[in-house]
Amino acid sequence: MTQQPGGDxxxxxxxxxxxxxxxxxxxxxVRFNRPDKRxxxxxxxxxxxxxxxxxxxxxxxxxxxxxxxxxxxxxxGMDLQEYFREPESEGKxxxxxxxxxxxxxxxxxxxxxxVTIAMIEGWCFGGAYGPLYACDxxxxxxxxTFGLSEVNWGILPGGGASKVVVDLxxxxxAMYHALMGENMTGTQAAAVRLVNxxxxxxxxxxxxxxxxxxxxxxxxxxxTATKRAIRYIRHQEYDTALEYQVRxxxxxxxxxxxxxxxEAMRQFLDDKSFKPGLGTYDRGDPT
Numbered sequence: 001m002t003q004q005p006g007g008d009x010x011x012x013x014x015x016x017x018x019x020x021x022x023x024x025x026x027x028x029x030v031r032f033n034r035p036d037k038r039x040x041x042x043x044x045x046x047x048x049x050x051x052x053x054x055x056x057x058x059x060x061x062x063x064x065x066x067x068x069x070x071x072x073x074x075x076x077g078m079d080l081q082e083y084f085r086e087p088e089s090e091g092k093x094x095x096x097x098x099x100x101x102x103x104x105x106x107x108x109x110x111x112x113x114x115v116t117i118a119m120i121e122g123w124c125f126g127g128a129y130g131p132l133y134a135c136d137x138x139x140x141x142x143x144x145t146f147g148l149s150e151v152n153w154g155i156l157p158g159g160g161a162s163k164v165v166v167d168l169x170x171x172x173x174a175m176y177h178a179l180m181g182e183n184m185t186g187t188q189a190a191a192v193r194l195v196n197x198x199x200x201x202x203x204x205x206x207x208x209x210x211x212x213x214x215x216x217x218x219x220x221x222x223x224t225a226t227k228r229a230i231r232y233i234r235h236q237e238y239d240t241a242l243e244y245q246v247r248x249x250x251x252x253x254x255x256x257x258x259x260x261x262x263e264a265m266r267q268f269l270d271d272k273s274f275k276p277g278l279g280t281y282d283r284g285d286p287t
Contacts, residue, residue, distance in 0.1 A: 011048075011051075014044070015044040015047065015048055016048060017033060018032070018033055018034055018042065018044050018045035018048045019031065019032065019033055019045060019048045019049055019052050020033045020070065021052055021055075021056070023056070023059070023061060023062055025213075026061055026062060026063040026064065026216050027062075027063070027064050027065075027066060027209070027212045027213075027216070028056045028059075028062045028064070028065045028066065028114075029066050029068065030049075030052055030056075030065060030066065030067050030068070031067075031068045031069055031070050032045065032067075032068075032069040032070065032074070032075050033069075033070045034070075035069075035070045035071025035072070035073075036071075037076070037079060038071070038072065038073035038075070038076035038122070038123055039069040039070065039071065039073050039074065039075040039076060040075065040076045040077060040078060040079035040080075040082075040083075041075060041077065041078050041079060041083065041102060041127055041128070042079040042082040042083060043082055043083060043086075043087075043098050043101055044082075045079075046098075046101040046102045046104075046105055047101055049105045050101070050104060050105040050108065053105060053108050053109060053112065056114075057112060057113045057114065058113065062114060063114060063115075063212075063215070063216045063220060064114055064115050064116075064117065064212040064215050064216055065112065065114050065115070065116045065117070066116075066117045066118075066119050066208055066212060067109075067116060067117070067118050067119065067131060067135055068118075068119040068120075068121070069120075069121065069122065071122070072121075072122045072123075073121075073122035073123035073124075074118075074119075074120040074121060074122055074123060074124045074128060074140075074144070075123070075124060075125070075127075075128035075131070076123045076125050076126075076128070077125040077126030077127035077128045078102070078126060078127035078159070083098060083102070083127075102127070102130070102159070103130070103159070103160070105131075106130040106131060106133075106134050106160065107134075109131060109134035109135065110133070110134040110231065111228075111231075112134075113224055114220070114223075114224070115136050115137070115215050115223050115224075115227060116134070116135040116136050116137070117135055117136065117137045117138070117139065117208055117211065117212060118131065118132050118135035118137070118138040118139070118140075118195070119139055119140075119204060119205065119208045120132070120138065120139070120140035120141070120144050120186070120195065121140070121141045121144055121201060121204065122141075122144060122145065123144075123145050123147075124140070124144060124145070124146050124147075125145075125146070125147045125148075125149065126147070126148060126149065126150060126157065126159070126161060127159050127161065129148070129157075129160070129161040129164040129165070130159060130160050130161070130164070132164065132194075132195075133160070133163075133164040133167070133168065136227050137196050137211065138194070138195040138196055139195060139196055139197050139198075139199065139204060139207055139208050139211070140186040140189060140190070140195045140197075140198050140199075140204070141186050141198065141199060141200065141201040141204045142185065142186045142187050142198050142199065142200055142201065143185065143186060143201060144185065144186035144189070144198070145183050145184070145185065145186075146183060146184045146185075146186075146188075146189045146194060147181070147182075147183040147184070148161055148165070148177055148178050148181065149181050149183075150181070151178065151179060151180075151181045152181040156178075157178050162178060165177055165178060165194070167234075168193055168194050169192045169193060169194055170192060170193075173192040177192075185198075186198035186199075217280050217283070218280050218283075219256070219258065219283065221252060221255060221256045221258075222252065222256070225248055225249075225251075225252045228248070229244065229245055229248055232244060233245065258283070263281065263283075267281050267282060268281075
């Protein structure tokens with residue numbers, strides 16, 4: 001069943017409908033919902049995405065978030081009319097507000113409490129590289145289309161897109177992708193590590209559900225600590241990264257009310273019922 005976050009009557013129905021949300025088996029299926037615009041991100045969609053993220057981040061019945069799109073696209077990027085032309089005609093204040101709304105929820109998604117998965121079918125263009133990068137994992141259909149077309153119409157891939165390709169792709173591939181303005185298929189995107197995997201379209205959702213279910217069996221606090229460590233230490237020097245990990249592990253021991261490390265060690269050392277390299281320790285009720 002589709003659910004809408006919050007109960008703010010001041011939000012008009014059209015704005016609320018720009019994002020759909022379904023929570024099922026502890027997976028929150030969040031979808032861009034402007035299929036007639038190939039899910040291009042508008043100011044209204046950006047505001048609604050922040051509301052949706054606010055509403056599910058600490059819900060006990062949500063353990064993993066999947067970000068998809070309705071219709072024939074994941075997202076065609078920024079809506080040129082609503083995101084660019086209209087704010088520019090209204091002046092600097094409107095431009096800055098529009099930027100803050102989009103970059104704000106991108107940042108929120110990058111630092112989200114739960115593991116996030118991008119599930120990409122159809123188009124993923126330009127500004128959509130922001131939420132693609134913000135998700136912890138990414139899976140796409142073989143026939144998905146990825147593109148940075150900005151150079152074709154006289155601008156650079158901004159809004160963080162250039163940073164995304166440099167971080168995720170080998171340098172030569174990133175440079176070619178940004179300079180040529182040519183599209184990539186899902187299989188090509190996987191080959192240059194823009195996504196984790198590319199699959200036939202009829203297997204994509206099942207694979208994403210499989211990954212989400214595997215994650216749900218693990219310690220939620222350990223997953224949060226791990227995803228943050230991977231993001232934060234990426235550009236740190238070794239000694240700084242080592243110090244961060246030591247202190248993060250100490251903090252995890254303090255906040256983990258389930259005493260996961262101690263229980264896993266007990267199962268491994270005493271019960272001989274758990275082998276870390278072969279799966280997750282028995283957490284009892286994973287909720």
